Amino acid sequence: MSSRLEADHLYKVFGRRPTEAVERLRTGADREELRADGTTAAVIDASFTVEPGQIFVVMGLSGSGKSTLLRMLNGLLEPTAGHVRFDGQDLTALSDRDLRAVRARKISMVFQHFALFPHRSVLENAAYGLAVQGVPRAEREKRAAEALELCGLGGWEESWPDELSGGMQQRVGLARALATDADLLLMDESFSALDPLIRRDMQDQLLQLQQTLKKTIVFITHDLNEAMRLGDRIAVMRDGRIVQTGSAEDILLRPENDYVASFIQDVDRTRVLTASALMDTGATADAPRCACETAAPDTTFAELCALSARLSHPVRVVDGGGRVVGAVDRRSLVGFLGDEAADPSPCDRPEEKVTAHA
Amino acid sequence: MPRLPLGDWADSGVQWLVTHMGWLFDAVKAVVEGMYDGVNAVLTAPEPLLLAGILAVLAWWLRGLVAGVLAFGGFVLVDSLDLWERAMSTLALVLVATLIALVLSVPLGIWAARSRTVSAALRPVLDLLQTMPSMVLLIPAILFFGLGTAAGVIATLIFALAPGVRMTELGIRQVDAELVEAAEAFGTTRRDTLLRVQLPLALPTIMAGINQVIMLSLSMVVIAGMVGTGGLGGAVNEAIGQLDIGFGFEAGVGIVVLAIYLDRITGALGAQISPLGRRASAKARAASGVTVWSHRPRPVVAVAGVAVLALVAGGLGVFGPSSGTAEASATDIGRGKEIKLGYIPWDEGIASTFLWKELLERRGFEVSTTQYAAGPLYTGLATGQIDFQTDSWLPTTHAEYWKKYGKQLDDLGSWYSPTSLELTVPAYMKDVNSLADLKGKSSAFKGKIVGIEPSAGMMGLLKDKVLGAYGLKGSYDVVDGSTPAMLAELKRAYAKKEPIVVTLWSPHWAYSDYKLKKLKDPKGAWGKGDSVHTLSRKGFASDNPEVGAWLKDFSMTEKQLTGLESQISKAGKGKEQDAVRAWLDRNPGLADKWAPVAGQGDEDQAAG
Numbered sequence: 032m033s034s035r036l037e038a039d040h041l042y043k044v045f046g047r048r049p050t051e052a053v054e055r056l057r058t059g060a061d062r063e064e065l066r067a068d069g070t071t072a073a074v075i076d077a078s079f080t081v082e083p084g085q086i087f088v089v090m091g092l093s094g095s096g097k098s099t100l101l102r103m104l105n106g107l108l109e110p111t112a113g114h115v116r117f118d119g120q121d122l123t124a125l126s127d128r129d130l131r132a133v134r135a136r137k138i139s140m141v142f143q144h145f146a147l148f149p150h151r152s153v154l155e156n157a158a159y160g161l162a163v164q165g166v167p168r169a170e171r172e173k174r175a176a177e178a179l180e181l182c183g184l185g186g187w188e189e190s191w192p193d194e195l196s197g198g199m200q201q202r203v204g205l206a207r208a209l210a211t212d213a214d215l216l217l218m219d220e221s222f223s224a225l226d227p228l229i230r231r232d233m234q235d236q237l238l239q240l241q242q243t244l245k246k247t248i249v250f251i252t253h254d255l256n257e258a259m260r261l262g263d264r265i266a267v268m269r270d271g272r273i274v275q276t277g278s279a280e281d282i283l284l285r286p287e288n289d290y291v292a293s294f295i296q297d298v299d300r301t302r303v304l305t306a307s308a309l310m311d312t313g314a315t316a317d318a319p320r321c322a323c324e325t326a327a328p329d330t331t332f333a334e335l336c337a338l339s340a341r342l343s344h345p346v347r348v349v350d351g352g353g354r355v356v357g358a359v360d361r362r363s364l365v366g367f368l369g370d371e372a373a374d375p376s377p378c379d380r381p382e383e384k385v386t387a388h389a
Numbered sequence: 390m391p392r393l394p395l396g397d398w399a400d401s402g403v404q405w406l407v408t409h410m411g412w413l414f415d416a417v418k419a420v421v422e423g424m425y426d427g428v429n430a431v432l433t434a435p436e437p438l439l440l441a442g443i444l445a446v447l448a449w450w451l452r453g454l455v456a457g458v459l460a461f462g463g464f465v466l467v468d469s470l471d472l473w474e475r476a477m478s479t480l481a482l483v484l485v486a487t488l489i490a491l492v493l494s495v496p497l498g499i500w501a502a503r504s505r506t507v508s509a510a511l512r513p514v515l516d517l518l519q520t521m522p523s524m525v526l527l528i529p530a531i532l533f534f535g536l537g538t539a540a541g542v543i544a545t546l547i548f549a550l551a552p553g554v555r556m557t558e559l560g561i562r563q564v565d566a567e568l569v570e571a572a573e574a575f576g577t578t579r580r581d582t583l584l585r586v587q588l589p590l591a592l593p594t595i596m597a598g599i600n601q602v603i604m605l606s607l608s609m610v611v612i613a614g615m616v617g618t619g620g621l622g623g624a625v626n627e628a629i630g631q632l633d634i635g636f637g638f639e640a641g642v643g644i645v646v647l648a649i650y651l652d653r654i655t656g657a658l659g660a661q662i663s664p665l666g667r668r669a670s671a672k673a674r675a676a677s678g679v680t681v682w683s684h685r686p687r688p689v690v691a692v693a694g695v696a697v698l699a700l701v702a703g704g705l706g707v708f709g710p711s712s713g714t715a716e717a718s719a720t721d722i723g724r725g726k727e728i729k730l731g732y733i734p735w736d737e738g739i740a741s742t743f744l745w746k747e748l749l750e751r752r753g754f755e756v757s758t759t760q761y762a763a764g765p766l767y768t769g770l771a772t773g774q775i776d777f778q779t780d781s782w783l784p785t786t787h788a789e790y791w792k793k794y795g796k797q798l799d800d801l802g803s804w805y806s807p808t809s810l811e812l813t814v815p816a817y818m819k820d821v822n823s824l825a826d827l828k829g830k831s832s833a834f835k836g837k838i839v840g841i842e843p844s845a846g847m848m849g850l851l852k853d854k855v856l857g858a859y860g861l862k863g864s865y866d867v868v869d870g871s872t873p874a875m876l877a878e879l880k881r882a883y884a885k886k887e888p889i890v891v892t893l894w895s896p897h898w899a900y901s902d903y904k905l906k907k908l909k910d911p912k913g914a915w916g917k918g919d920s921v922h923t924l925s926r927k928g929f930a931s932d933n934p935e936v937g938a939w940l941k942d943f944s945m946t947e948k949q950l951t952g953l954e955s956q957i958s959k960a961g962k963g964k965e966q967d968a969v970r971a972w973l974d975r976n977p978g979l980a981d982k983w984a985p986v987a988g989q990g991d992e993d994q995a996a997g
Contacts, residue, residue: 073907131577134573142571143567146567146570217574
């Protein structure tokens with residue numbers, strides 16, 4: 032048993048006779064047919080696994096069923112069919128009481144619009160989960176203060192949610208989720224309501240926290256750039272179904288269908304692609320063996336460009352063991368940037384110099 | 390379309406409830422009256438000014454110094470209008486009704502907020518309670534609970550319940566769904582979600598509902614005054630029944646003072662107990678800076694202030710006036726026994742009722758008099774809530790009531806006869822002398838006959854029999870109203886010498902004040918004259934043999950009655966008993982004649 036969280040053929044249908052609707056979906060009925068009958072299939076046959084310490088991003092447009100999927104993971108919504116296993120425990124089989132206990136201790140949630148309690152101070156908000164668990168006041172306030180400190184909100188304990196900016200409010204939301212020491216963090220479009228600069232800050236902070244905390248995180252977003260930045264693995268949802276699951280590079284380089292392909296058009300590839308995806312593994316033998324700078328497999332495209340500009344030959348990619356695993360030449364970098372995979376065609380007058388006439 | 394006997398079903402439903410669920414109503418009544426008596430005892434225990442001070446400190450704490458001063462002023466005004474006891478009785482009634490309404494409506498509202506089915510089922514019931522004319526609910530309330538506080542509280546409560554339920558439901562539904570979800574996501578139980586998240590956040594809306602409940606209760610107490618709840622509502626009811634504008638205005642002012650005080654206090658209380666409200670007001674204060682006007686004592690100081698005032702009152706011994714020992718004398722036959730009189734605000738009723746109040750008090754009884762409309766009066770008498778009333782016109786005018794309640798009543802005989810009912814015009818209407826003369830003149834009278842209370846027997850007689858006998862049906866409308874309104878209209882028209890025809894009866898003081906003409910009734914449509922009877926609850930005469938004997942022997946001449954009536958009419962509202970005393974002083978010997986004490990001379994002068 033290695034995965035921390037496993038979704039196993041999850042269905043969620045709203046409306047009349049949901050189990051019947053699930054049967055119809057299994058035999059190939061599509062969402063539109065059901066909608067005509069007044070039932071809404073929000074999530075259809077979703078399966079995935081999340082490993083400990085991973086950030087798993089579910090990406091999709093609004094109405095794709097990603098929020099419903101998230102709410103089945105902590106039992107806020109009961110799946111119409113399928114199972115959720117968390118640390119090997121089937122959440123769908125638990126009583127309400129046991130499910131509440133799991134939510135209180137092991138799974139936290141961060142909301143899109145922060146969902147801070149306006150009638151509680153920042154400290155009381157951060158301590159809320161602990162209060163539900165029945166942790167004594169002194170201890171829960173200590174732990175909540177630590178969580179706030181961790182999220183960069185030390186000194187704001189006595190303030191009230193409405194006195195904070197959006198970004199700070201969401202840090203309180205994050206601190207509230209972290210204070211319970213839950214292993215699993217569910218984040219529902221948590222940064223979508225923030226303006227772009229703050230969103231970047233929050234993403235950076237989350238990644239930074241993740242390096243030390245090593246939580247298992249399921250992150251919902253409709254922003255592909257955010258998904259690429261944060262996700263160790265990404266599931267793309269469309270109309271209730273997961274259409275592709277994979278790493279950022281898998282999605283970017285090997286889109287499984289036109290929908291995913293059209294989605295990734297606008298992605299800033301230079302921040303996502305790394306040397307391992309770009310390098311020519313067949314060229315390792317030819318790689319120059321010199322003392323020049325080298326790249327690692329996870330060096331990003333932008334850094335590779337900078338390296339390539341400083342070197343007179345292709346960049347060597349060296350793994351942790353010091354072995355050369357591939358090389359990246361300048362032409363492939365330019366080709367990726369221009370979305371051109373074909374070899375260059377020969378010039379009809381190769382001697383002529385290209386000169387700019389100002 | 391077949392006629393659906395909905396009214397019969399309602400009637401028999403009420404009857405069934407009265408016979409089979411009596412124990413339940415008695416239990417409810419005991420609880421409600423117990424609560425009311427308790428609250429009223431607390432409110433009337435301290436000196437008026439002391440309680441005004443305590444209420445003012447409360448206002449100071451909740452709203453600031455200005456509010457405190459104004460509250461004190463308002464309550465002092467009420468006291469100076471001699472309405473203090475009535476105001477406190479109304480306050481107690483409102484507080485009890487509100488408390489019970491809250492105990493019922495908040496849980497109902499919570500339930501409705503959690504279940505769409507409950508909400509859908511409750512909505513039409515609330516609509517019914519809120520819009521059913523309150524008088525329609527009052528009569529069953531009397532049958533269930535008898536006249537007095539319980540019926541008043543229940544009727545008030547039913548009327549005021551709806552906003553409490555609605556606002557609670559609304560308040561909880563309005564709480565941001567994401568907050569409720571957040572609470573659930575952290576494993577909060579449903580109960581804790583309600584207590585820690587939904588209720589605190591819904592509190593401002595719920596408090597607005599409570600405020601509505603209180604305001605509606607206050608507006609309802611006026612109507613509840615008709616079933617003998619007393620208080621300011623009773624005062625207003627008496628005043629409008631007798632067209633006493635001044636007294637009505639004073640009682641109205643008393644209600645306004647209570648209404649404004651309760652409104653502002655509950656509003657401020659809402660801000661005080663809701664965490665959000667507290668924060669908002671703290672912010673506002675921080676922004677405007679602390680001034681003397683807005684300074685509010687801390688809760689500890691306020692509580693200490695109230696306690697000190699209460700202790701001072703305790704030290705002065707103003708809690709509970711010590712009851713003096715009853716004087717034992719030969720004329721003290723009642724020995725403080727309580728007798729309840731009810732009356733309809735008709736002049737001979739007022740005169741004879743206050744005459745008997747005075748006579749019985751001279752004989753050592755505790756007498757209370759309450760004014761009712763005819764319907765509630767008979768209901769109260771039949772259910773034993775009222776001991777006796779002196780103004781029953783039998784056999785004709787009140788025949789309907791006698792038919793319905795006669796078996797539950799004792800007739801103590803007539804004390805005045807004969808009476809007559811008639812249509813009357815001013816003497817300046819030269820060519821109208823008989824009922825037959827009215828025919829064809831409806832345009833001169835604008836087609837109107839100015840009537841009295843629709844519950845009065847003569848109104849039924851007029852509409853069903855008299856108009857038909859003279860072929861006046863269709864050309865005249867009988868205007869339902871009240872005796873004072875009819876007399877006011879007569880006075881107005883008489884002063885301008887306008888044509889007017891009114892329903893009137895003899896004896897009546899109007900015949901001595903104005904030059905009026907009784908329209909002749911050659912066909913005898915009005916029937917033979919009635920006698921004015923005294924009716925008592927079943928068994929009153931055997932419970933009080935002396936009083937029973939006095940009432941059975943009681944009779945008045947026309948001269949005595951009109952003399953007493955005009956004395957009372959001159960003395961004015963609120964001084965009826967003084968007028969009776971003055972009149973008895975001018976007619977010595979009558980008191981001993983009507984309420985003789987065995988082997989006793991003329992000693993009642995001293996007792997008066």
